[in-house]
Amino acid sequence: MKVKTPYAIQDEISKMLDWLASFGATDNNGVTRLLYSSPWIRAQQDLKEKMHSFGFQTHFDDVGNLFGRIEGTVEREQVILTGSHIDSVIEGGKYDGAYGIVASLLAAKELFHKYGKPKKTIEVVSLCEEEGSRFPLSFWGSGSITGKHHFDEIYSLTDNDGIPFKKAMASAGFGLNNYPNPRRDDIACFLEVHVEQGIILENSKQTLGVVSHIVGQKRFTITLTGQSNHAGTTPMNARKDALATACDLIHHLTNKAKQQSDLVATVGNIQVKPNVVNVVAGEATFTLDVRHHQQESLTTFCSEVFDYFQKVTDEQHIKLNIEQWMDDKPVKMDETLMSKMTDIIKKEKIPFRQMVSGAGHDSQVFGTFCPTALLFVPSHQGISHSPKEYTTPEDLATGVNILTSFLYELAYT
Amino acid sequence: MKVKTPYAIQDEISKMLDWLASFGATDNNGVTRLLYSSPWIRAQQDLKEKMHSFGFQTHFDDVGNLFGRIEGTVEREQVILTGSHIDSVIEGGKYDGAYGIVASLLAAKELFHKYGKPKKTIEVVSLCEEEGSRFPLSFWGSGSITGKHHFDEIYSLTDNDGIPFKKAMASAGFGLNNYPNPRRDDIACFLEVHVEQGIILENSKQTLGVVSHIVGQKRFTITLTGQSNHAGTTPMNARKDALATACDLIHHLTNKAKQQSDLVATVGNIQVKPNVVNVVAGEATFTLDVRHHQQESLTTFCSEVFDYFQKVTDEQHIKLNIEQWMDDKPVKMDETLMSKMTDIIKKEKIPFRQMVSGAGHDSQVFGTFCPTALLFVPSHQGISHSPKEYTTPEDLATGVNILTSFLYELAYT
Incomplete structure (x- = not known):
């Protein structure tokens, strides 16, 4: 026709x-x-x-x-x-x-x-x-x-x-x-x-x-537990700053995603405790949404990113918890x-x-x-x-x- | 006595x-x-x-x-x-x-x-x-x-x-x-x-x-305005991601503060819009609290950090607003x-x-x-x-x- x-x-x-x-x-x-x-x-x-x-x-x-x-x-x-x-x-x-x-x-x-x-x-x-x-x-x-x-x-x-x-x-x-x-x-x-x-x-x-x-989608909730502290009296090298560390991780994963072909990785949500101007954050929780049309690319990206997460949080004496709640192929x-x-x-x-x-x-x-x-x-x-x-x-x-x-x-x- | x-x-x-x-x-x-x-x-x-x-x-x-x-x-x-x-x-x-x-x-x-x-x-x-x-x-x-x-x-x-x-x-x-x-x-x-x-x-x-x-204290509220977008359909290079960019800035200022003697810089509060797992963040607002016992160190640190903020947000086509609301010597x-x-x-x-x-x-x-x-x-x-x-x-x-x-x-x- x-x-x-x-x-x-x-x-x-x-x-x-x-x-x-x-x-x-x-x-x-x-x-x-x-x-x-x-x-x-x-x-x-x-x-x-x-x-x-x-x-x-x-x-x-x-x-x-x-x-x-x-x-x-x-x-x-x-x-x-x-x-x-x-x-x-x-x-x-x-x-x-x-x-x-x-x-x-x-x-x-x-x-x-x-x-x-x-x-x-x-x-x-x-x-x-x-x-x-x-x-x-x-x-x-x-x-x-x-x-x-x-x-x-x-x-x-x-x-x-x-x-x-x-x-x-x-x-x-x-x-x-x-x-x-x-x-x-x-x-x-x-x-x-x-x-x-x-x-x-x-x-x-x-x-x-x-x-x-x-695309396949993997979604995670990532929680960093550090220690809440006084923003004036806690020297930089004595901090377990959950928010600053979360920013390191998010900055890293974003840069890495930009280097991949066709992959998108998004941190759309972040929650911080106590979330007060003059208190070093004790806890930061953020979501991660990763998508690609090839399962292997998805898996490799997440694995490499999480290796970095583990390394950095270990160095900062911050507890890392990664919870996956979506895995659509x-x-x-x-x-x-x-x-x-x-x-x-x-x-x-x-x-x-x-x-x-x-x-x-x-x-x-x-x-x-x-x-x-x-x-x-x-x-x-x-x-x-x-x-x-x-x-x-x-x-x-x-x-x-x-x-x-x-x-x-x-x-x- | x-x-x-x-x-x-x-x-x-x-x-x-x-x-x-x-x-x-x-x-x-x-x-x-x-x-x-x-x-x-x-x-x-x-x-x-x-x-x-x-x-x-x-x-x-x-x-x-x-x-x-x-x-x-x-x-x-x-x-x-x-x-x-x-x-x-x-x-x-x-x-x-x-x-x-x-x-x-x-x-x-x-x-x-x-x-x-x-x-x-x-x-x-x-x-x-x-x-x-x-x-x-x-x-x-x-x-x-x-x-x-x-x-x-x-x-x-x-x-x-x-x-x-x-x-x-x-x-x-x-x-x-x-x-x-x-x-x-x-x-x-x-x-x-x-x-x-x-x-x-x-x-x-x-x-x-x-x-x-x-110490003297300077406090600021920093707002990044990018563009809210679909986390699946917006390629990494087409994003104006306010949260990812905020994380770049916070990661940078934290690293820089660690290199200074006696200075502390804290981002304790962050607010993101719309703050949803599968939406690229259109807006991110965070506070910055910087303290040092020498006014010159405070001023130089803030000035250098804000130069970086301006450079990165310009590159990302994100609007930057820095509001200072405390300046105690x-x-x-x-x-x-x-x-x-x-x-x-x-x-x-x-x-x-x-x-x-x-x-x-x-x-x-x-x-x-x-x-x-x-x-x-x-x-x-x-x-x-x-x-x-x-x-x-x-x-x-x-x-x-x-x-x-x-x-x-x-x-x-």
């Missing part, structure tokens, strides 16, 4: 994004649509009606994932699944997740209305949760479908208001066996389009990013799907690059479960998780057009 | 310290005796009775400094003033300030009871405030006597409960013109003994420290008094050293107003501003004995 000119569907995309953003709209022009909240419930229910109006067969599963199905005529059992997540962060923007749902909906509708039923079954999915913004658990939607997550994980979880996960789920009508179990074994592949949430495409003036890997996208998608993009002469995703996506959960492809459109100034996130209508339309052609090739030929 | 053996007055010192610590005793075996609070009022009133029982003439001034006077027979107009401050920090110990009052009281009593009236007038002072623990102002006692502080400074000040300084002062009976104006022009010299609040004497196994200088103690005190200590063969005080003391306020001497006794493990502060009874007694001999030499010979 020939893709449309971008202009033909820009209006339709914008309208549907604005419509979705109205569920959970905030005073700051942002979106707060947390899992199982009232705006979330209304968004999923109205999306279901929208899918129905397009002629799709609709159903929820028992965690609240919403599916719109166009049954294939030849291979109806195996499903080409496409979509993204409907939940947002607190005060997020209107593109993250929502754009992937809109893109899949419009692509599937376009094909269905133009060519009728596909040979292979297509399902558009509005995944219930990806961000981990309400409960301390992320990828609840994709994880429930693929078996990464199970109901028994959520019984002890509560949100910031103390509401139990199970109760929130029940109040939205889910987790009550009223819908099919979310676990699926009929997914042939998963396709997602998403805003980049970074500045690589914009900086390189490219319209599309074909994602080759989603890198995930490779499917090479055959990447190659097919790239061929379409090249044919349309759209400026693109192959790239790594530094952010987590539902595609990383599907990527270890079934062949998966992820396509990025640019994020203006890389701004993400903010009411200010923005992608031009042209770029949004290009993403939808490529997904349409890709779905056509996979489901109709 | 011959000093007593330490053992003769250990009991008396301990009992009087315990008695003073009972005013504002906390559940943690600490002392919280804030300016004009109810324990403070009771302590000053009971100290007045104690002074009276020793035969001293007593009076308050209008800010609540308490004086016990032994009028001289020859030079009665010029006063040898000795004492320290009665206020404490929150959850402080029983030695800081209180020991100096007890030492002065017992030394003056011993001389008065043994030798009768001195040639020169002696006054023991219980200064109302030094710590700055209740209101954002310190040295209110010594500052009111010497003219460093004035009533018009306190009208806008409130404590953490919103109580105005003036109201608190009035509720304790002061600031109402019921007592003499605190300003004095008849102080011949000021003598103070104090716990070291550091570990230098204990580490060097010396009993007394003859203070030559009280170093104060030299009086050489003649130091020399006399040293002669007495040497005669008694007590292990001592000449040293710099890294902490602030009332002696620094008197030191720019009249000849002043400050004597330290050891602090066990350097612990200060804590219920755990401790000095051995032997060391406390040695300090009192030396002060007694010193007062004898100054007032009786």
Whole structure:
């Protein structure tokens, strides 16, 4: 098939994004649509009606994932699944997740209305949760479908208001066996389009990013215990200054990260005790978030950095504690799907690059479960998780057009 | 005169310290005796009775400094003033300030009871405030006597409960013109003994420290404004990471301070925004406290460090703001008094050293107003501003004995 000119569907995309953003709209022009909240419930229910109006067969599963199905005529059992997540962060923007749902909906509708039923079954999915913004658990939607997550994980979880996960789920009508179990074994592949949430495409003036890997992530909490002391009467050489030593470690790891290819290492949070101007800090705790698309690079970096941490804290007579609380492996996208998608993009002469995703996506959960492809459109100034996130209508339309052609090739030929 | 053996007055010192610590005793075996609070009022009133029982003439001034006077027979107009401050920090110990009052009281009593009236007038002072623990102002006692502080400074000040300084002062009976104006022009010299609040004497196994200088202090608040960004999608070379850059600066200044003689530089407080594990920090604010006994060393250190700050933040495209909010000059103690005190200590063969005080003391306020001497006794493990502060009874007694001999030499010979 020939893709449309971008202009033909820009209006339709914008309208549907604005419509979705109205569920959970905030005073700051942002979106707060947390899992199982009232705006979330209304968004999923109205999306279901929208899918129905397009002629799709609709159903929820028992965690609240919403599916719109166009049954294939030849291979109806195996499903080409496409979509993204409907939940947002607190005060997020209107593109993250929502754009992937809109893109899949419009692509599937376009094909269905133009060519009728596909040979292979297509399902558009509005995944219930990806961000981990309400409960301390992320990828609840994709994880429930693929078996990464199970109901028994959520019984002890509560949100910031103390509401139990199970109760929130029940109040939205889910987790009550009223819908099919979310676990699926009929997914042939998963396709997602998403805003980049970074500045690589914009900086390189490219319209599309074909994602080759989603980075692995290791996260740690590092605590240094020194000795709190008087800032005036304790000579420099008699100090066990937890903050000054933490700064040494953070300075070192940042410099080292800058020398690596493609690796990012971030200390985003630091807490100091007693945190008083004229007292040498007795304790400093900071987080470390390290990401790379190759597991070996991740492991080597952390190991070398921690050797340095140990050496310095030993020298300073400071106690070091390193607690790891995340170890997500890198995930490779499917090479055959990447190659097919790239061929379409090249044919349309759209400026693109192959790239790594530094952010987590539902595609990383599907990527270890079934062949998966992820396509990025640019994020203006890389701004993400903010009411200010923005992608031009042209770029949004290009993403939808490529997904349409890709779905056509996979489901109709 | 011959000093007593330490053992003769250990009991008396301990009992009087315990008695003073009972005013504002906390559940943690600490002392919280804030300016004009109810324990403070009771302590000053009971100290007045104690002074009276020793035969001293007593009076308050209008800010609540308490004086016990032994009028001289020859030079009665010029006063040898000795004492320290009665206020404490929150959850402080029983030695800081209180020991100096007890030492002065017992030394003056011993001389008065043994030798009768001195040639020169002696006054023991219980200064109302030094710590700055209740209101954002310190040295209110010594500052009111010497003219460093004035009533018009306190009208806008409130404590953490919103109580105005003036109201608190009035509720304790002061600031109402019921007592003499605190300003004095008849102080011949000021003598103070104090716990070291550091570990230098204990580490060097010396009993007394003859203070030559009280350090100057410069304090700053330094703010770095970079850009908050996604920790996964922002490459290292595209970051304006305020926390990582702050760590570079703090690491640099700490290393540089270690290379200087006698200088201490402390970053005790840091605040980061948004302070979230997976977000590159957009803003970091930290304090810097620099102390040295020579003004030139202080100025040079700060200037060189800030040149580095400017260079690094320029390179990182981070906005730098340096706000100075304290600039206390170093104060030299009086050489003649130091020399006399040293002669007495040497005669008694007590292990001592000449040293710099890294902490602030009332002696620094008197030191720019009249000849002043400050004597330290050891602090066990350097612990200060804590219920755990401790000095051995032997060391406390040695300090009192030396002060007694010193007062004898100054007032009786």
